Amino acid sequence: MAQENEKVIQSRVGEITVPLERVIRFPRGLIGFENHKEFTLIHLREDSPFHVLQSMESASLGLLVADPYSFMTEYEVVVGEADRKLLGIEDHNDVSVFVTVSIPVGRPDLTTLNLSGPLVINARTRLGLQIPQTDSKYPSHFRPGAVEGNPFRTGQAPEPES
């Protein structure tokens, strides 16, 4: 039975119980999903950089996101003064950054990180914003290389099989 400090929701990965302290409020929603304000992060696997940013209200609204710093050492996100205030950022250590991830159907090796619309989350205030980067020096898509010993190492697409 659900207790008051947790909530049972339907998610992309089935029914899950979310402790209320794991609910992140996006006061502006996400781009294209402005009406959805409450999300939670579901870690797909303990050793994985991938998470699902899951709407608390809509099971189908679960975005695949990733910790960009698992793939690249440098990725700078510009957060304006107003956004900083809205997120209540006082200490940079409270801030986490996620980027959305696209996988072409059936081609997980061609996974790309989308660097132009990062999600900035203040863990302390449990507030999040999607902050499109206008004059970013990074490409909008980044295709990460894979781990050692993996055939997709360089991030180059293997030749499609005919």
Next chain:
Amino acid sequence: MLILTRRPGESLHLGDTIKITVLGVQGKQIKIGLEVPNDMQVYREEVYLRVLEQNRQAMQASDQDVLAAADIWHKKTKR
């Protein structure tokens, strides 16, 4: 669509809080100054549409592909 003609230096007011000024015209480029409330988001259309499309794509990844990607990149895969 409401269509108005403005010269450089002239402005438009949208309600009480938004002011748009045509600052100058150089060839095909028009420089626009926007005075909007602090908490109002202004996006270049192409950036807004790109992020919107990427959000949709991030929703559409199939479970199978997500798991396969998680197999390719795991632990700290920093290069």
